[in-house]
Amino acid sequence: MRRVLDTVVGGLLPPLVAVVAAMLATGVLIAAFGGSPGDFLEVIFSVPNDRVLLTIINQSAMLSISGIAAAIGFRMGLFNIGVEGQYIVGSCAGAFFAGSGLVAGPLNILATLVVAAAAGAAYALIAGLLRVYRGVSEVISAIMLNYIALTMAGYLVTNYGQASGYTFTTERLPLDSQPLGFKIFADAPGDVWALSSLALILGIGYWFLIARTRFGFELRVTGESATAARASGVNVKRMTLATMALSGAVAGLVWMPAYFGSVHTFGTPENFQAGLGFLGLAVALLGRNRTLGIFFAAALFAFLSGQSNNLQSAGIAKDVIDITQGVTVLAVVVAYEVVGRRRAKTEAERVSRQLDAEREGASA
Amino acid sequence: MTTIDVEVRGIGKRFPGVVANHDVSLHIRPESVHALIGENGAGKSTLMKILYGVQPADDGEILVDGAPVSFASPTDAIAAGIGMVFQHFMLADNLTVAENIVLGAEKLHGIGDDAKREIREISDRFGFGLDPDTLVERLGVAVRQRVEILKVLYRGARLIILDEPTAVLVPQEVDALFANLRELVTQGRSVLFISHKLDEVRQIADDISVMRRGTTVGTADPKTATKRELAELMVGAELPSPATSESTVTDRPxxxxxxxxxxxxxxxxxxxxxxxxxxxxxxxxxxxxxxxxxxxxxxxxxxxxxxxxxxxxxxxxxxxxxxxxxxxxxxVGFVPEDRHRHGLVLDYPLWENRVLGHQTSAPAVRRGLVSRKGARADAQRIIDEFDVRTPGVETSARALSGGNQQKFIVGREMSGSxxxxxxxxxxxxxxxxxxxxxxxxxxxxxxxxxxxxxxxxxxxxxxxxxxxxxxxxxxxxxxxxxxxxxxxxxxxxxxxxxxxx
Amino acid sequence: MSPQVSAEVMRARTFRYTWWLAALAVIVVISSVRLYTGADRITAPGTLRAATIGACPILLAGLGGLWAERAGIVNIGLEGQMLLGTWGAAFFAYHYGPLVGVLGAAAMGLLGGLLHAIATVSFGVDHIISGVAINIVGLGAVGFLAKTTFDDLEGGGPRNLSGYSTPPEFTVPLIADGARSLADRHWFIISDVAGAIAGVTTRLSVLTVLAFVLVAVTAWVLWRTSFGLRLRSCGENPQAAETLGINVYRYKYVAVLISGAFAGLGGAYLAMVASSSFTVGQTGGRGYIGLAAMIFGNWRPSGVLTGSLMFGYTDGISLLSNSGTLVHALLLLVAILLAVFAVIKVRAAERTTGLVIAGLSLGAFVWFFSSDTVNASFTGMTPYVVTLFVLAVFSQRLRMPAADGKPYRRGGAG
CATH class of the missing domain: 3.40.50.300 (P-loop containing nucleotide triphosphate hydrolases)
Structure with a gap:
């Protein structure tokens, strides 16, 4: 009974409190500048129509993948703020490769996934190598790499892509490599993208890796205490590189559902969705780096973003949703911190109580 | 320099998981070295922190020169003439000796040349041989300790508390330290000396108070008390001896x-x-x-x-x-020097800590997968064989006392012969x-x-x-x-x- | 003891001497490259003025980072605080004039700093996480505020505002003209130095002056006052500070608030000097670059200044029109400096590093001689690449405050 209660209080309450706090903060801000918080809540909590629902599902899938990429880093104590850059590089490389039609038919999908993951991993390794061999904080180097990735992608598409209207894009994905989606609403345009299922596969894989395998154990231990990991026989340098590469590989896959599902071409800024990598960090934090948590957090963020499109019509800037999301992250880490401290305290109390009782029992 | 008389009456402090202080009383006479002895975990450090204002007491009172005082922070304790030298030195490596010393006491002599002159003056008076402009990171352990003591003297402390000051010193350095302490007492200061080394205590102290399980259990006269009597007071039994019996050395390297x-x-x-x-x-x-x-x-x-x-x-x-x-x-089994940093993942349950360092061998790991069952069973074996006091294998390592953590580590490292x-x-x-x-x-x-x-x-x-x-x-x-x-x-x-x- | 100290003093003197010599050598190389390539714009007053303007926001952010990190708090939220500053400058300047605009920017940055301080100091949240969250909130808040407060104004739109007055500019009489005419002669070295002087004395904004004054103020307060000593002690060993009766929380709060205010001023600079109008997302990562300048500068004000000038130069020229040929000439400069650096590294027995740098140098030479201009995309990328390179080469020699980024809780001492 206590364990169930612990799980509820420790695992579910903080995010709930955080979301409520963030809504409240956003509402107060809107009210402070003469808007109506009621309108805001009404729009956000309205029932989404089928089209918006599809968007939310697909966006949740991509955010989940991004969240997993970030979580892999977090579990090893790496702040891979470069998920955004690796996501851009992976998307760009994948789109160039898929569009070239080097591999024909459905196999092209698989090959493209490999290319995108490899590109993301390679790009992440730059930050990893700099950290391991030059002692550069991965946070700072990855931020620089994010800007470089965006500029490079633009340069490549402009110089090696094709013009479409005023912008440049990669070549279109051949028709025979376009997978069919899941048509869950007969009446609404669009479908759930085939590769959105990638989120489920990666989620289960991530859980198994972290919770069950020796590699996952060593990765976690390194994150909790690099010194203990080293004494236990983990090669921390190699683990840093492996984690960065793995995180980058997953980051490289983030945009693949959208690419194969509907966009079929890559070009910044129109034919690309920048920012998913950054949001992945928030999703991982909110979901506490657990698979189910990440799924829920991704769904929440996708829901907020999906609904925010209707805010314009209520006369509220849709940017407020960024505030909600940011405050949610801040509030949830504070809440986890508070719960964590409380839990350590109660456990220590419980242990000492139990041992006192034993001692008295023994002496009696 | 006026002398100081400090009395502690019925101090109590409750903490989760740690032996708290309850009903702690002692009296430090003016111009004396008062030793407080007790084994690790007896609550000495908690008392020190209370006496120095780092933590507030839940019950009891502190009297300085007969008047009750209350310390909300070390500032108050310093103002009352109490200074403390911590067991783990409280020095910033990247700052100079002078910066470390004047920190928090800038009002006395500023932070410039006046302060340095004062530091040299005190250093010379007690034969410390310190240079104010040296970076602390360049100093050895014994010199750092002198910086700590100078820090306290600079603030004009009349009672100097030293927490296990000899733990990191070799015998000759201990002698030098004791000479310094004697000099301090002759100049009118009092010293509260915390230790669990009975020989040293009998050598330096004028009075001895003994702590056990969070409370003061008695006093002793260093001139008459034997080591055995002190041990009896301190742990209720004779102190264990590390001595080994007959040699078992073989010629097999x-x-x-x-x-x-x-x-x-x-x-x-x-x-x-x-x-x-x-x-x-x-x-x-x-x-x-x-x-x-x-x-x-x-x-x-x-x-x-x-x-x-x-x-x-x-x-x-x-x-x-x-x-x-x-x-x-x-x-090869490995018991590392710092159990918190190298030996354990404090927030992991004991069974996961059983896996640590043995990630390649059964029963904790099989074919690249962590065996929860195997690790739990073997953690339980260690708990039983090595008498680790814990409610169970799910308890996180952090919640255990230092002794139990260490027993668990030794047990783990002895696994697999x-x-x-x-x-x-x-x-x-x-x-x-x-x-x-x-x-x-x-x-x-x-x-x-x-x-x-x-x-x-x-x-x-x-x-x-x-x-x-x-x-x-x-x-x-x-x-x-x-x-x-x-x-x-x-x-x-x-x-x-x-x-x- | 004393021989050791005098050896230290000697080393410091030699170091300073080497430093001046190195600076002189760099100027000689720059001047030679200018004469060889004929790209006189490298050190033209206009270029250097753009560089100064590029440097100031980075400098203010970097100083902000310095304040926080000297007290042990990593403030990656500088970017968000700077963003808030851009809006604050525009809003308050539009309604109440430039002075209130600058103050408003600082106040908005301070507000962002307050949020960071609450999360990291009071609640012990990971500094990077809090910073990233603040950047998300900052961007959202500025977008929301711009639409809410600027949309209906004259000169305003949902994401921009212009038509507010900015702090005054002045040209230093005599010096500016004299230096300019010298610079126009394109003489070896003399014209380059004159170009720098003309660049900073022509149409100089009072905010630029403020930024440079704040470098000196920061250095003085942090290293020459007891307040500064206390603040720095919180970044070196907060437990030790606590045992000496210092209220560590208070100093950390003050440091992070000042940090935010500096970042806000950096935002004001962007919205009032670098440009005379406001747009959402005007900072473009300069908060992060400021952080990089601070790391490059080894957590010291003079170092932050050097780093900011370097990053500011690359940032400034990327905004100039037709900068392709200018950047192309700079390639040669980079190639030469890298080659020199490679030799130094090899002689210091860091063979691998030396060879890698030599390889980069060769690459730069090849690029220089095989092309006439550099694509505009790469120009825009320069500050980020330079930052990355500098960090990769220097980061191991850097010394950050010992307790920087580490959580601290009261009562843990002893």
């Missing part, structure tokens, strides 16, 4: 180092030309002032740093270039019960043919437990002693290269 050298990033040798053999059934003790290469010696054997010269053999196997993992797999045990400070900061148990386990394993490389700062432990002693000084093995005939003073002189004498 388990660990052999030949001319091993280790360099730091700049190419300077941290270890130079180390040759050393540990035989089956033998405990080889390494004595040395901290920072003379002990950590590197342990790490090079464990494959955590690389030797640039020489070779290391484990039995017949050449392990010079092997990784930590491979070295462990060949049958290793050939060699590398033990760094195996009983540092643990209670006497755990200390006795750990010594028993090491002795038992030695009887069964385990070779042990023991690094310790506790000279009694080294002399009692070892079959052979090696002294390490500036990265070289400089002297060898037979523990049955060596004195702590000989050892101390060798450890400092004769400088402290």
């Amino acid at each position: 388990v660990l052999r180092l030949d001319g091993v050298s280790v360099a730091d990033d700049t190419g300077r040798d941290l270890l130079h030309d180390i040759s050393l053999t540990v035989h089956a059934g033998e405990v080889v003790g390494i004595a040395g002032v901290e920072g003379n290469g002990q950590s590197e010696l342990v790490e090079v054997v464990m494959g955590m740093v690389r030797a640039h010269a020489g070779s290391i053999h484990l039995g017949e196997d050449d392990i010079t270039r092997l990784s930590t993992r491979a070295v462990r797999d060949l049958g 290793p050939r060699l045990l590398i033990a760094s400070h195996p009983t540092r900061g643990v209670d006497v019960g755990a200390q006795a148990a750990i010594w028993d386990h090491i002795r038992a394993a030695r009887r069964e043919g385990l070779g042990v490389l023991l690094v310790s700062a506790d000279l009694d432990e080294l002399i009692g437990l070892s079959d052979r002693l090696e002294v390490i000084l500036r990265g070289r093995l400089t002297a060898q002693f037979d523990p049955s005939s060596v004195t702590a003073s000989d050892l101390g002189e060798a450890m400092t290269g004769g400088e402290a004498a």
Whole structure:
């Protein structure tokens, strides 16, 4: 009974409190500048129509993948703020490769996934190598790499892509490599993208890796205490590189559902969705780096973003949703911190109580 | 300088999980050295923090010169004339001696030349030999301690609290410290001296108070009390002895180092030309002032740093270039020097800590997968065999007392019957019960043919437990002693290269 | 003891001497490259003025980072605080004039700093996480505020505002003209130095002056006052500070608030000097670059200044029109400096590093001689690449405050 209660209080309450706090903060801000918080809540909590629902599902899938990429880093104590850059590089490389039609038919999908993951991993390794061999904080180097990735992608598409209207894009994905989606609403345009299922596969894989395998154990231990990991026989340098590469590989896959599902071409800024990598960090934090948590957090963020499109019509800037999301992250880490401290305290109390009782029992 | 009279009455403090203080009373007379003794975890440090205003007391009162005072922060304690030298020095490495000293007391003499002049003046008066402009990171342990004491004197403290000040010093340095303390008392100050080393206490103290399980259980007169009586008061029994009985040393080497050298990033040798053999059934003790290469010696054997010269053999196997993992797999148990940083993941349950360091071997891991069942069962075995006091294997390591954490680590490292045990400070900061148990386990394993490389700062432990002693000084093995005939003073002189004498 | 100290003093003197010599050598190389390539714009007053303007926001952010990190708090939220500053400058300047605009920007940055301080100091949240969250909130808040407060204004739109007055500019009489005419002669070295002088004395904004004054103020307060000593002690060993009766929380709060205010001023600079109008997302990562300048500068004010000038130069020229040929000439400069650096590294027995740098140098030479201009995309990328390179080369020699980024809780001492 206590364990169930612990799980509820420790695992579910903080995010709930955080979301409520963030809504409240956003509402107060809107009210402070003469808007109506009621309108805001009404729009956000309205029932989404089928089209918006599809968007939310697909966006949740991509955010989940991004969240997993970030979580892999977090579990090893790496702040891979470069998920955004690796996501851009992976998307760009994948789109160039898929569009070239080097591999024909459905196999092209698989090959493209490999290319995108490899590109993301390679790009992440730059930050990893700099950290391991030059002692550069991965946070700072990855931020620089994010800007470089965006500029490079633009340069490549402009110089090696094709013009479409005023912008440049990669070549279109051949028709025979376009997978069919899941048509869950007969009446609404669009479908759930085939590769959105990638989120489920990666989620289960991530859980198994972290919770069950020796590699996952060593990765976690390194994150909790690099010194203990080293004494236990983990090669921390190699683990840093492996984690960065793995995180980058997953980051490289983030945009693949959208690419194969509907966009079929890559070009910044129109034919690309920048920012998913950054949001992945928030999703991982909110979901506490657990698979189910990440799924829920991704769904929440996708829901907020999906609904925010209707805010314009209520006369509220849709940017407020960024505030909600940011405050949610801040509030949830504070809440986890508070719960964590409380839990350590109660456990220590419980242990000492139990041992006192034993001692008295023994002496009696 | 006026004298100070401090009395503590009925102090109580409740903490989750830690032995709290309850009904603690003691009286520190003016111009005296008052020793507070008690084993690790008896609540001495908690009392000190209360007396110095770091933490508030829940009950009781503190009287300074007869008047009750209350300390909300160290500032209040300092204002009342109380200063404290912590066991873990409270110095900022990147700041100079002067900056460390004037910090928080800038109003006295500013932060410029006046302050430096004052520091030189105090330093000269007590023969500390400190230069205000040196960066603290360049200083050795004994000098840092003098900086700490000067810090307290600079603020004009009349009562100086020293928490386990001799733990990191060799005997000659202890003598120098005691001379300094005597000088302080002659000049009108009082000293509260916290220790669990009974010989030292009888040597320096004017009064002795004893703490046990969070409360003061009595006082003693250092001139008449015997070591045995003090131990009786302190732990309710005789203190455990590390002494071993008959020798079990064989002629079968388990660990052999030949001319091993280790360099730091700049190419300077941290270890130079180390040759050393540990035989089956033998405990080889390494004595040395901290920072003379002990950590590197342990790490090079464990494959955590690389030797640039020489070779290391484990039995017949050449392990010079092997990784930590491979070295462990060949049958080496490792009790690291800092259990919180190297030995445990504090927030993990005990069963996951059972896996730590044994990620490649059953029963904790099978075919690349963590076996929860196997790890839980084996963690339970360690808890039973090594008498780890815990509600169960799901309890996080953090919730355990230091002694129980250490017993768990020793138990884990003895799993899978290793050939060699590398033990760094195996009983540092643990209670006497755990200390006795750990010594028993090491002795038992030695009887069964385990070779042990023991690094310790506790000279009694080294002399009692070892079959052979090696002294390490500036990265070289400089002297060898037979523990049955060596004195702590000989050892101390060798450890400092004769400088402290 | 005393021989050791005098050795230290000697080393410091030699170091300073080497430093001046190195600076002189760099100027000689720059001047030679200019003469060889004929790209006189490298050190033209206009270029250097753009560089100064590029440097100031980075400098203010970097100083902000310095304040926080000297007290042990990593403030990656500088970017968000700077963003808030851009809006604050525009809003308050539009309604109440430039002075209130600058103050408003600082106040908005301070507000962002307050949020960071609450999360990291009071609640012990990971500094990077809090910083990233603040950047998300900052961007959202500025977008929301711009639409809410600027949309209906004259000169305003949902994401921009212009038509507010900015702090005054002045040209230093005589010096500016004299230096300019010298610079126009394109003489070896003399004209380059004159170009720099003309660049900073022509149409100089009072905010630029403020930024440079704040470098000196920061250095003085942090290293010459007891307040500064206390603040720095919180970044070196907060437990030790606590045992000496210092209220560590208070100093950390003050440091992070000042940090935010400096970042806000950096935002004001962007919205009032670098440009005379406001747009959402005007900072473009300069908060992060400021952080990089601070790391490059080894957590010291003079170092932050050097780093900011370097990053500011690359940032400034990327905004100039037709900068392709200018950047192309700079390639040669980079190639030469890298080659020199490679030799130094090899002689210092860092063979691998030296060879890698030599390889980069060769690459730069090849690029220079095989092309006539550099693509505009790469120009925009320069500050980020330079930052990355500098960090990769220097980061191991850097010394950050010992307790920087580490959580601290009261009562843990002893």
